Structure formats: C-alpha cells, structure tokens
Amino acid sequence: xxxxxxxxxxRAQDFWAALFLFGxxxxxxxxxxxxxxFGHNRAGVSGADWYNSAALVPLGIFGGLLxxxxxxxxxxxxxxxxxxxxxxxxxGWNRAEAHRFATLAAILFFYIVGLVPRVDFILASGLLIxxxxxxxxxxxxxxxxxxxxxxxxxxxxxxxxxLPQSDWGRHDDDLVTLALWICLTLWALVQGRGDRVARVIPxxxxxxxxxxxxxxxFGFRQNVPNRGGLIFEQIEYHYYVSLKPLWSR
Amino acid sequence: MEFVYxxxxxxxxxxxxxxxxxxxxxxxxxxxxxGITFGALPGxxxxxxxxxxxxxxxxxxxxxxxxxxxxxxxxxxxxxxxxPSILLNIPGTAASAATAMDGYPLAKSGxxxxxxxxxxxxxxxxxxxxxxxxxxxxxxxxLISQNIASPEKALLALFGILLSGTLMSEDLVIKGWIxxxxxxxxxMVGLDPLLSEPRYTFGWSYMLSGFQVVPVLMGAFAVPQIIxxxxxxxxxxxxxxxxxxxxxxxxxxxxxxxxxRSGVIGTGVGALPGVGEDVAGWVSYGVGKTVSKxxxxxxxxxxxxxxSSETANNACIGGALIxxxxxxxxxxxxxxxxxxxxxxxxxIPGPTIDPAIILHVVAILVLASLTMFILGLFTARIFIKILxxxxxxxxxxxxxxxxxxxxxxxxxINDLYLMLGVGFVxxxxxxxKYPIAPLVIGVILGGLFDETFRRSLYLSDGDPLAFVSxxxxxxxxxxxxxxxxxQIPVARRMFGSLKRRLL
Numbered sequence: 028x029x030x031x032x033x034x035x036x037x038r039a040q041d042f043w044a045a046l047f048l049f050g051x052x053x054x055x056x057x058x059x060x061x062x063x064x065f066g067h068n069r070a071g072v073s074g075a076d077w078y079n080s081a082a083l084v085p086l087g088i089f090g091g092l093l094x095x096x097x098x099x100x101x102x103x104x105x106x107x108x109x110x111x112x113x114x115x116x117x118x119g120w121n122r123a124e125a126h127r128f129a130t131l132a133a134i135l136f137f138y139i140v141g142l143v144p145r146v147d148f149i150l151a152s153g154l155l156i157x158x159x160x161x162x163x164x165x166x167x168x169x170x171x172x173x174x175x176x177x178x179x180x181x182x183x184x185x186x187x188x189x190l191p192q193s194d195w196g197r198h199d200d201d202l203v204t205l206a207l208w209i210c211l212t213l214w215a216l217v218q219g220r221g222d223r224v225a226r227v228i229p230x231x232x233x234x235x236x237x238x239x240x241x242x243x244x245f246g247f248r249q250n251v252p253n254r255g256g257l258i259f260e261q262i263e264y265h266y267y268v269s270l271k272p273l274w275s276r
Numbered sequence: 277m278e279f280v281y282x283x284x285x286x287x288x289x290x291x292x293x294x295x296x297x298x299x300x301x302x303x304x305x306x307x308x309x310x311g312i313t314f315g316a317l318p319g320x321x322x323x324x325x326x327x328x329x330x331x332x333x334x335x336x337x338x339x340x341x342x343x344x345x346x347x348x349x350x351x352x353x354x355x356x357x358x359x360p361s362i363l364l365n366i367p368g369t370a371a372s373a374a375t376a377m378d379g380y381p382l383a384k385s386g387x388x389x390x391x392x393x394x395x396x397x398x399x400x401x402x403x404x405x406x407x408x409x410x411x412x413x414x415x416x417x418x419l420i421s422q423n424i425a426s427p428e429k430a431l432l433a434l435f436g437i438l439l440s441g442t443l444m445s446e447d448l449v450i451k452g453w454i455x456x457x458x459x460x461x462x463x464m465v466g467l468d469p470l471l472s473e474p475r476y477t478f479g480w481s482y483m484l485s486g487f488q489v490v491p492v493l494m495g496a497f498a499v500p501q502i503i504x505x506x507x508x509x510x511x512x513x514x515x516x517x518x519x520x521x522x523x524x525x526x527x528x529x530x531x532x533x534x535x536x537r538s539g540v541i542g543t544g545v546g547a548l549p550g551v552g553e554d555v556a557g558w559v560s561y562g563v564g565k566t567v568s569k570x571x572x573x574x575x576x577x578x579x580x581x582x583x584s585s586e587t588a589n590n591a592c593i594g595g596a597l598i599x600x601x602x603x604x605x606x607x608x609x610x611x612x613x614x615x616x617x618x619x620x621x622x623x624i625p626g627p628t629i630d631p632a633i634i635l636h637v638v639a640i641l642v643l644a645s646l647t648m649f650i651l652g653l654f655t656a657r658i659f660i661k662i663l664x665x666x667x668x669x670x671x672x673x674x675x676x677x678x679x680x681x682x683x684x685x686x687x688x689i690n691d692l693y694l695m696l697g698v699g700f701v702x703x704x705x706x707x708x709k710y711p712i713a714p715l716v717i718g719v720i721l722g723g724l725f726d727e728t729f730r731r732s733l734y735l736s737d738g739d740p741l742a743f744v745s746x747x748x749x750x751x752x753x754x755x756x757x758x759x760x761x762x763q764i765p766v767a768r769r770m771f772g773s774l775k776r777r778l779l
Binding site for chain 2: 037040048076092102127163164235239249
C-alpha cells in the first residue's frame with residue numbers, strides 16, 4: 028500500500044472516529060449536566076458560584092473534545108474520508124488482521140475476566156503463555172482459533188461455574204484449566220516437532236509464572252491473585268510451615 | 277560558581293551514601309541489564325520497562341531502592357535500543373530510530389564493533405551531561421517555582437499536554453490534542469478534588485477513587501504493544517559484528533563538539549514537558565545534519581550522525597527529570613511512569629519535594645550510566661544474542677508481568693479490568709495514529725489541572741483575569757495560545773503576513 032492509499036485509509040478511519048468522538052463528547056456533556064453548575068448545595072459545601080462547580084473543567088474538556096471531533100470530521104471529509112468510509116478497502120479492513128485481533132482480544136478478555144480472579148495464577152498464566160506462543164508464533168490462523176477457543180473455554184467455565192466472589196476459592200475450574208493446559212501443550216509439541224520454540228513452551232509456561240508469583244508473594248510480600256488457588260495454596264503452606272521455620276529459628 | 281560547588285558537595289554526599297550500600301549494586305546491575313534487554317528487543321520500549329518495574333517494585337520496597345531499579349532500567353533501555361538499530365536496522369525503541377540511519381550502514385561496512393563502542397561511550401557521556409544539567413538547573417528552577425501559584429500550575433499542566441500532543445503526533449496534530457483531552461477526561465472520574473462531588477462513577481463504588489495511574493499506564497503502554505507484537509515476523513538477518521566493542525577515544529575526542537552539542541540539545545528537549553527521547557534524537561540528528569561539515573554523509577554511515585542521536589536520547593533522561601522534579605510534570609513518557617512510582621510512594625514531585633530525593637536521583641543516574649557503560653562494553657555479545665529471541669516468545673511473559681504488577685499495586689481485580697479496557701482503547705488509538713503519551717500525561721496531570729484551575733478562579737472570585745494578571749501566568753497563557761493558533765492555517769497566515777510587514 029503506497030502513502031496516498033495509507034492516507035485515504037487513515038481519513039476514512041478518521042471519519043468514523045470523529046463521529047464516535049462526537050457521540051461520546053455529547054453523551055458526557057449531557058452527563059455533566061447532572062453535576063450542579065449553578066446555585067446548588069452539595070457535599071455540605073455551598074456551590075452557589077459557577078466557578079466553584081465540579082462540572083466546570085469537565086464541561087471545558089468535553090466541549091473541547093466536541094469541537095476537535097468536528098474539526099477532525101471536516102478534515103476527513105475534505106480529504107475524501109467520507110467517500111471511502113463505507114467501503115471495506117477504504118477503512119483498511121484486513122480479514123487476517125481482524126481474525127488475529129479478535130482471537131487475541133478473546134484470549135486476553137477470558138484470561139483477565141475469567142481466569143485470573145478464579146483460577147490459580149500459575150495455571151491461568153501457564154495456559155495463557157502456551158496459548159499465545161503456540162497460537163501466534165507461526166501466524167497460522169487455525170492455531171490462533173484453537174488457542175482462543177481453549178482459553179475461552181477455560182475462562183467461560185470458571186465464570187459460569189464460579190461467578191460470585193464467594194465461589195472463587197473452588198478448585199474445579201483449576202482442574203479444568205490444568206487439563207486444558209496439558210492438552211494444549213501436548214498438541215503444541217506434536218504439531219511443532221523439530222521446532223525449537225515449541226520445545227521451550229512448557230519450560231517458559233511453568234517457570235515464568237511460578238517465579239513471578241513466588242517473588243511477589245514471598246520476596247516483596249505482596250498481594251497476588253487468587254492465593255487460594257490449587258498450586259499456590261500448597262506452595263504458600265509449605266513455604267510458611269516447612270521452609271520458613273528453617274531460617275526463622 | 278560557589279553555587280555549583282555547593283551543589284557538587286551535596287551530590288558528593290548523596291553519591292557516597294548510595295555507592296557504599298551493597299544493595300545498590302544488586303538493584304542497579306539487574307535493572308540496567310533488564311533495561312538494556314528491553315531496549316534491545318524490538319517491540320519492547322523504555323517506557324514499558326519503567327512501567328512494568330513501577331508495578332513490580334512500586335511500593336513494595338523503599339523508594340530509594342525503587343528509584344535505583346526504575347532509573348537503572350530507564351538509562352539501560354534508552355541505550356539498549358541502539359543494538360537492533362545498528363545490527364538489524366530495526367530501532368529497538370523509538371528513541372533510537374535516528375541511530376539506525378547511520379548505525380546500520382556502519383555495521384554493513386564492517387564497522388559494527390566501532391559503532392557500538394561509540395554509541396556506548398556517547399550514551400554514557402550524554403547521560404552525564406543530562407545529569408549535570410539536572411543537578412544545576414533543578415535548583416535554580418526550584419527557587420523560581422516557589423513563586424508559582426495555582427494559575428501558573430494550571431497553565432503549565434495544559435501546556436505540557438498540548439505540547440506533548442503537538443510533538444508526539446505522527447499524523448494530524450489534533451489527534452495528539454484529542455488524546456490529551458481523553459486523558460484529561462479520564463482524570464475527571466471519581467470524587468472531585470475540591471468539593472468531593474462524584475463525577476461519572478455510574479454508581480460503581482470502585483470509580484469513586486478515580487482511575488488508578490498504574491493500571492492506566494500498564495494498559496496504555498503494555499497491552500497495545502503485546503497485541504501489536506504477537507504476530508509472525510521474520511527478523512532480518514543481523515549484520516555479523518566485526519571488531520571489538522571498545523570506546524574509540526581519539527574518535528570521541530575528535531567529535532567532542534558534536535557530543536557536547538547533542539547533549540545540550542537532548543537535555544533541552546527532555547526538559548520540555550511531555551516530549552520524549554525520540555524527539556530529542558531526531559532534533560539533534562536534524563541539527564547535526566544542518567551544522568556539520570559532514571552533513572552530506574548523514575544517513576550513509578556518518579559517525580557524527582550516529583553520535584548526534586545517541587548522545588541526545590540519553591541526555592534527554594536528565595532533562596526529562598527536571599520538569600518532573602521541579603513542577604511535577606513529566607518530561608517524557610518513561611518519566612510519567614516514574615511519576616506514578618513517586619505517587620504510589622506518597623511523594624509528590626514539585627516545588628515541595630524533599631531536596632535529598634533530587635540528590636539521590638542524581639547520584640543514581642551517575643551510577644546507572646557507569647553501570648550501563650561497563651555492561652555495554654563487556655556484555656554486549658549477550659545482548660546481541662538476546663536480539664534473536666522472537667517477540668512471540670517474550671511478549672506472553674510480559675503480559676503475565678503486567679497483570680501481576682497491575683494487580684499488586686492496587687490489590688484488586690477491578691484494576692485489571694481497567695488495565696484491559698484502557699489497553700484495547702489505546703490499541704485502537706495507536707492503530708489510527710493517535711499518540712498514547714499525551715493520553716497518559718493527561719491522566720497524570722488531570723487532577724492537578726482541575727484543582728489549580730478552579731482554585732485560581734475561586735481565589736479571584738471567578739475573575740478570568742487571574743490567568744493574565746501574573747507575569748508567569750501571562751507568558752504561559754501566551755505560549756498555550758501560540759501553540760493552538762500555530763496549528764490553525766488562518767492564524768498562521770495572519771502571523772506570516774504580520775511578520776513580513778514588521779520586517
């Protein structure tokens with residue numbers, strides 16, 4: 028794609044972005060009207076003067092955003108953005124790239140929303156690392172889909188089975204994640220025979236989260252996600268009961 | 277002169293205290309090594325290195341050690357970007373993009389070892405120039421900043437966001453301003469700083485405390501890079517390194533004027549609020565090409581071209597810390613991450629900062645640059661091997677680091693949701709060529725802008741003249757206006773015709 032094509036694509040994207048920004052700015056200006064601007068007494072403080080109002084700066088910001096979105100819209104229309112805005116080529120749609128992003132977004136979403144709060148961090152992160160390296164190292168679309176499906180299944184299972192926070196300590200989702208991780212690792216090893224990267228996946232997937240979580244929890248004494256997870260619970264128990272007494276005596 | 281001597285003696289005390297602590301070296305060597313690794317790996321940046329370490333070390337260890345780790349990584353990463361620039365023709369960080377122009381042709385002509393030796397020395401000298409400027413000017417500016425009141429602070433915060441938006445935009449300047457405004461808007465969420473009025477919380481109690489800086493930083497800088505980098509890529513063949521990596525002292529002596537000029541330019545650009553090392557590198561390269569006798573050979577393997585960019589990007593570090601420490605306004609994106617580290621340790625950079633912290637920062641920078649110099653000369657071949665690690669292997673580990681760092685600072689799952697949300701938005705913004713640095717600077721300075729802007733009006737009973745009645749405020753308002761008007765074609769034409777008439 029040459030630079031004039033790139034510019035045309037950019038302006039088509041700017042056209043949609045300007046409309047979106049205009050909508051967002053208008054919405055938040057409307058929401059800002061909920062904050063008293065004149066003559067109200069809120070939070071125990073008299074807000075009788077306009078310059079006291081908590082709405083003043085947000086109004087300026089969203090007003091500025093509204094104006095800039097109109098300027099962006101004008102530029103994009105003047106440079107042909109509106110003409111190509113409805114064509115796939117015009118907005119730079121790329122099927123392979125959209126598939127790559129969609130699968131990655133699904134993996135990250137289910138990891139953060141489903142797995143991290145509910146599943147042992149070492150297991151969740153091991154599965155994530157395996158899925159990302161296996162799925163994206165060679166850029167094969169089918170591998171990306173498989174990686175996303177595995178993480179999405181593990182994440183959905185955790186969310187559906189253990190939605191409320193009171194259930195986050197259960198281990199059934201840990202076991203499902205562990206099983207899926209082992210299966211994906213074996214599949215990656217079978218598919219990547221002779222590939223050096225495939226051979227190092229299990230080592231990285233086990234070592235990286237294990238070291239990180241132990242350094243954070245025992246080195247820096249920090250909060251780590253899901254302390255009651257299947258593996259970390261055991262590590263923590265043996266650290267305090269079996270190991271620490273050795274040097275604390 | 278007496279002032280400089282007193283500064284040097286204060287620095288001497290701080291330097292000895294830092295240098296005599298054995299733990300310093302543990303943090304320093306590991307963080308500089310990590311920084312160079314982050315810089316050397318295309319796809320990871322200095323900002324990401326400092327951001328991740330902010331989440332990792334943040335408030336878990338004393339601020340003194342935390343600063344060693346963060347500054348060590350900062351210095352190391354800016355230097356480390358020169359490795360892939362010279363050997364692969366791929367800039368490891370945006371800061372070393374200009375380095376590739378002459379570094380790669382030098383490596384191709386069999387002078388890779390010499391080029392790396394020179395960049396190592398130039399980066400070392402550049403960091404020292406920036407650090408010296410930090411030591412001297414920060415005190416002068418601190419004295420001046422004692423007289424800065426709310427109107428100046430509000431206008432300075434706005435200037436930082438506008439300037440960052442103007443200079444960091446690859447495409448249209450208004451995209452930078454839009455990014456800055458989005459950042460400012462994000463900072464409005466939560467209880468307002470003067471009346472504790474809830475804003476845009478949508479009934480969610482987590483939002484009452486506003487967006488936390490570390491998850492926003494992680495989301496804005498790490499997630500888009502992870503999404504962008506996870507693709508199949510054939511790395512170009514690395515040029516075989518010929519010659520030993522040694523500081524070429526005669527060449528350094530010959531090019532000392534270039535190094536000094538680039539160091540001064542880098543420090544100056546760094547001192548501009550919100551403008552980073554990449555701008556410093558290009559500005560210095562551009563100036564060098566114009567003023568140098570060797571200008572026609574820039575881009576064809578000129579040593580002066582190489583030194584111009586490499587000295588400036590490292591000198592920018594000290595410069596970027598000047599507005600951060602004096603005014604609480606980050607001078608570059610990595611400095612924004614440093615500001616977050618200060619904040620989560622309850623240290624507020626600005627006119628009221630403890631002077632001992634400034635001396636400590638200067639001492640760390642000197643030690644970090646020395647460590648970088650030694651590691652650069654003796655372990656360069658390790659970093660060259662690291663260049664071969666594919667992004668698809670290390671980025672998943674970065675994602676895990678980002679997650680645990682973001683979680684542990686706030687200790688809540690909601691911070692992770694925020695990080696992911698900001699990350700997706702930042703990814704789409706960077707796809708459409710919106711710079712991310714102004715957004716982050718907007719988030720960081722939004723609270724300060726809101727509070728000082730309204731306080732100025734409150735103290736003047738709503739009189740907007742409060743923003744012009746003080747000389748400092750008047751100058752800053754004029755600068756803000758010039759920055760905006762300078763982008764409007766009609767205003768530019770008017771200024772042009774006015775200038776022609778006056779001349």
